[in-house]
Every structure is written in C-alpha cells, then in structure tokens.
Amino acid sequence: MTEPTQARFSTGVQSTIDAPNFSWEHPVPDNDFWRSFRYPSARNFLQCLSPKEADALQLNEKYSSLPLEEKQSVLVKTLEDRIKREEIDRKPFRETNHAAWRKTMLAISSMYYDAGKLDETMKIAEMLIEHRVDKSNPSFHHSLATMPVDRGESDDFVRAEEMELACTVWLDEILGKDSP
Numbered sequence: 001m002t003e004p005t006q007a008r009f010s011t012g013v014q015s016t017i018d019a020p021n022f023s024w025e026h027p028v029p030d031n032d033f034w035r036s037f038r039y040p041s042a043r044n045f046l047q048c049l050s051p052k053e054a055d056a057l058q059l060n061e062k063y064s065s066l067p068l069e070e071k072q073s074v075l076v077k078t079l080e081d082r083i084k085r086e087e088i089d090r091k092p093f094r095e096t097n098h099a100a101w102r103k104t105m106l107a108i109s110s111m112y113y114d115a116g117k118l119d120e121t122m123k124i125a126e127m128l129i130e131h132r133v134d135k136s137n138p139s140f141h142h143s144l145a146t147m148p149v150d151r152g153e154s155d156d157f158v159r160a161e162e163m164e165l166a167c168t169v170w171l172d173e174i175l176g177k178d179s180p
Helices: 039-046 051-057 059-063 068-087 098-114 118-130 139-151 154-175
Strands: 006-009 012-015
Touching: 006 039, 039 098, 051 059, 059 068, 068 098, 098 118, 118 139, 139 154
Parallel strands: none
Antiparallel strands: 006 012
C-alpha cells in the first residue's frame, strides 16, 4: 500500500487524504522549493495551474537551491508568460477568462508583496478592483487597504481607512455586525 502524499495546507503539513476540504485550501508540495514560500503565496500560484502543468515546471528539481527572490522571479515570469500566451491574437485575458486572469494577477501580487514590492502590489490590487466583475464586492479593497499601511506613509493611512470602511459595510451585510 502506498503512503498518502504529504502536502502543506493552511493548517500545516499533512496527508492530502486528511486535509481540510475548504474552497481556500490547495495542496502545496512539501519540498525545498515550496517551503521557501508562505502558504497563501504558494497556493495562489498553484491554483493558476493544473497539477500536470505544475509538475511539468519541475520547480523543485530545477530551482530549489535558488534564493527566494530568484524563485519568486521564476514564478512571476511563468505567470506573465501565461498571460502573454492567453492574449496572442485575442482579447485581453481578463475579458476571455476573467476568473483565471484574477487568480493569475492575485498570484503575481502575492509574489510582489512577499518581495516587499508594495508599489507593484498596489497597482495590481487597483487593477483587480477596476476590472472586477461584481462591482458590489469590495473584497479587493480589503487587500489593498493593508498595503498603504505597510508602506507607513501618513497620507496612506487615510486612504487605507477609506477603503476599509467600504469593506466593513459589505462584510456586515454578509456576516452580520456581531461577526468576529
């Protein structure tokens, strides 16, 4: 009998059989390459690819010894190449497959955020807000609101508070005001 595969999840490393079954969960290989990344960033990248596509990249075999910054660059280039392939002789990727475009941009944003590239991260978050399908859903405002705070500039705090207030109203309607 084969041992169950081990992978990282939001709750830690465990068997893929015993892993929580939530929409935000995605198995992240437990190897040298992926241990360099925070779980959300690794998950965001892997959700952009099929398991076959991810395996074909041979990330652990080719890049496990690279410094984190170079690993991040490999992942960003992989995703940028994907966008270019999707847009050859066609409309923008966000128009032909909005859900896949959104996941791809979120993954790139995660890599930039982890690398401390907050200006690039904010540009992507603003793009995600501008091109969202459901204009009544300000969830990306919540993500964007944390970034000015991370930069620490005083004008950014006012902007962050304005964005977060829009999210609070939206979340209260969905979860209720007493929700933690």
